[in-house]
Amino acid sequence: MRKLLLVLLLALAACGQAPTPLEVTNVYPPDGYHGFTKSDDISIEFNRPISLDSFVTAYRSTSDGLRPEEIAFSLQDGGRKLVIHPAHPLLYSPNEDYLYYGFELGSEMRGLNGERLSAPLEVSFTTMRTLTTSLLCESALDGSATQTTVENDGVALFVGDNVYDAPVRSFLAFAWPEQSDGVIAAQLRLPLAAAQNSPMADLGPLYIEPVDLGEALEVSDFSASALADPLSEDGSGWAGGNVASYDVGDWAQQAWEDGRPRLDLRLRFATESDGDGVADALAFFAREAEDTQGAGSLPTLELTYYGP
């Protein structure tokens, strides 16, 4: 009799056992995320396969671009992963303000076998913003080169000629900020550190042109092909002070679109040596001089870009 009772109790316990609830194990973007990009999809991972019909009922959003009629969705990973693809790319903020998007999965959400969602999911996130920052050069890549030598760890960059009448060119390299998603505008700010003898009069004008330095500054970069026609500086850029400024937005955008990690620039004179056995050169501070001269004395790229 006691044995029968035990069997009955065990059977009762098995019947009453609630099914394991459906749980969200991972979500991208997570709640509070900044910097969702136009190429991103939303993904929600569960501990078990889900019912797509219940998702259609449970999904809610009042954000432009994420409303139920504005998304496509699919199941992956044996029905455990839901991928939501906005039919049109979400907008980016046109300024520094965060642009918020959000969606919810309500309690109607079910697993394939009717399992209830353990807790409704609410996610709020922001897309990329329009940000402006001052970039300093990469110290390993800013330097000077002749046709046979490279100097990239000095505190100054030189462009002009040297006492051996050899032409000297200088290089600047500005890497994109981390997690950037597009370049909008770029302004090169070039403070002159010093002029040795009369480079502008003897060698000018000064040319500024985009190049691709690749992994390192090398001798071959002296004569590598420029990627666009140069900007020309006749010296008037420094007339009102010691800082000249140039719009290099097109070059920066092109570098971004080509998948290059930076904007690399080369400075050279139109006449690369006047053969007078005297060094005629302009000097700019390299990144290595940041601690002694201060960032304001260094070449900078004022970059407007999409960032988180």
Ligand SMILES: [Ca+2]
């Ligand atoms: Ca350097």
Ligand SMILES: [Ca+2]
């Ligand atoms: Ca000279």
